[in-house]
Amino acid sequence: MPDVAEAPLLDIRGLTKNFHVASAKNGNNVLCALDKIDLHVNRGETLGLVGESGCGKSTLARTLLMLERPDEGSFAFDGIDPFTLKGKALLAWRRRVQMVFQDPFASLNSRMTAGEIISEPWLTHRDLYPTAAARTARVRELLMLVGLRASDAGKSPQEFSGGQRQRIGIARALALGPDIIVLDEPVSALDLSVQAQVLNLLNDLQQRLGVAYIFISHDLSVVRHVADRVAVMYLGRIIETGTAEQVFERPRHPYTAALMSASPRLDAVEGRRERIVLRGEMPSPLDPPSGCRFRTRCWKATELCATTAPLPSSPAGEPDHLAECHHPMELGEDSGRLARAS
Numbered sequence: 086m087p088d089v090a091e092a093p094l095l096d097i098r099g100l101t102k103n104f105h106v107a108s109a110k111n112g113n114n115v116l117c118a119l120d121k122i123d124l125h126v127n128r129g130e131t132l133g134l135v136g137e138s139g140c141g142k143s144t145l146a147r148t149l150l151m152l153e154r155p156d157e158g159s160f161a162f163d164g165i166d167p168f169t170l171k172g173k174a175l176l177a178w179r180r181r182v183q184m185v186f187q188d189p190f191a192s193l194n195s196r197m198t199a200g201e202i203i204s205e206p207w208l209t210h211r212d213l214y215p216t217a218a219a220r221t222a223r224v225r226e227l228l229m230l231v232g233l234r235a236s237d238a239g240k241s242p243q244e245f246s247g248g249q250r251q252r253i254g255i256a257r258a259l260a261l262g263p264d265i266i267v268l269d270e271p272v273s274a275l276d277l278s279v280q281a282q283v284l285n286l287l288n289d290l291q292q293r294l295g296v297a298y299i300f301i302s303h304d305l306s307v308v309r310h311v312a313d314r315v316a317v318m319y320l321g322r323i324i325e326t327g328t329a330e331q332v333f334e335r336p337r338h339p340y341t342a343a344l345m346s347a348s349p350r351l352d353a354v355e356g357r358r359e360r361i362v363l364r365g366e367m368p369s370p371l372d373p374p375s376g377c378r379f380r381t382r383c384w385k386a387t388e389l390c391a392t393t394a395p396l397p398s399s400p401a402g403e404p405d406h407l408a409e410c411h412h413p414m415e416l417g418e419d420s421g422r423l424a425r426a427s
């Protein structure tokens with residue numbers, strides 16, 4: 086387990102990303118995809134990032150990879166804001182953050198061999214493995230590290246199964262020796278049995294290499310299996326964070342409680358959570374509700390929730406278990422005793 090006393094590897098402060106869109110809602114054409122996000126990732130840990138489609142998970146990932154420029158706020162990686170870097174320092178920084186995409190069929194170039202795919206990042210970072218012999222040797226090592234054969238280097242992606250392709254994607258992400266990998270739904274395109282193998286591989290690589298992961302997934306049972314800490318996102322905001330145990334066992338935000346209750350595999354294990362059915366869809370980020378963003382779907386909402394945005398707060402004894410809610414779930418509070426939201 087990482088030493089939580091040391092400074093975080095990634096420290097996100099007030100990160101905001103707006104998109105200007107053609108279609109206006111209520112006269113507004115500024116879509117706030119990330120709204121003052123505060124979040125951190127420790128060295129060597131897995132942060133699970135969960136939330137409904139459209140809540141801003143991919144925008145956060147893209148911003149961390151510097152594919153989007155934030156409008157406000159910043160993030161520091163080992164104390165350095167990468168947007169202040171230029172030239173060689175920026176190139177060196179780019180090695181440290183890598184990404185694995187959801188679809189191993191679409192994300193690998195079918196005209197390249199596995200070896201070419203894995204070694205492609207070295208075309209930009211030439212100093213890492215300057216000779217052809219060094220590159221060939223490292224490709225073979227990386228293939229074996231992800232559980233493939235060294236001789237697979239000459240094969241094209243079509244010759245591999247989905248799980249094997251995702252292993253190639255992981256090897257490519259490891260090629261530059263990153264400190265953190267953003268995994269965007271890395272197993273959701275795979276069969277269940279293959280999912281388990283890839284998750285075990287990721288876990289094994291983390292133990293061996295000390296790499297941190299941001300693991301984006303809508304599948305809570307998968308997140309529970311892999312995450313040390315969890316961040317729950319709703320309409321551009323992180324509404325709850327804590328250790329996986331805190332967030333899964335003692336969710337404080339009603340939205341988190343609803344998400345957890347809707348996870349059938351968790352219900353099967355625990356056999357007691359009543360499903361909370363949320364009313365309606367997530368509102369448009371072009372026209373977010375006043376006050377608490379979740380209030381239009383929340384069965385606990387009061388007038389206060391409509392007028393005042395809640396600040397993060399934590400329960401006694403759990404200072405790092407933060408939730409933005411005026412009326413957080415109490416310990417032992419059971420959705421069965423609550424007014425149903427549907």
Ligand SMILES: Nc1ncnc2c1ncn2[C@@H]1O[C@H](COP(=O)(O)OP(=O)(O)OP(=O)(O)O)[C@@H](O)[C@H]1O
Pocket residue numbers: 104105106116117118136137138139140141142143144145370
């Ligand atoms: N380039 C863009 N231009 C305009 N709007 C965008 C752009 N990218 C994302 N959005 C909007 O920002 C919001 C957040 O999108 P994002 O893709 O980050 O969500 P997500 O949680 O990753 O969803 P999914 O799980 O479906 O990928 C959505 O309302 C989306 O329509």
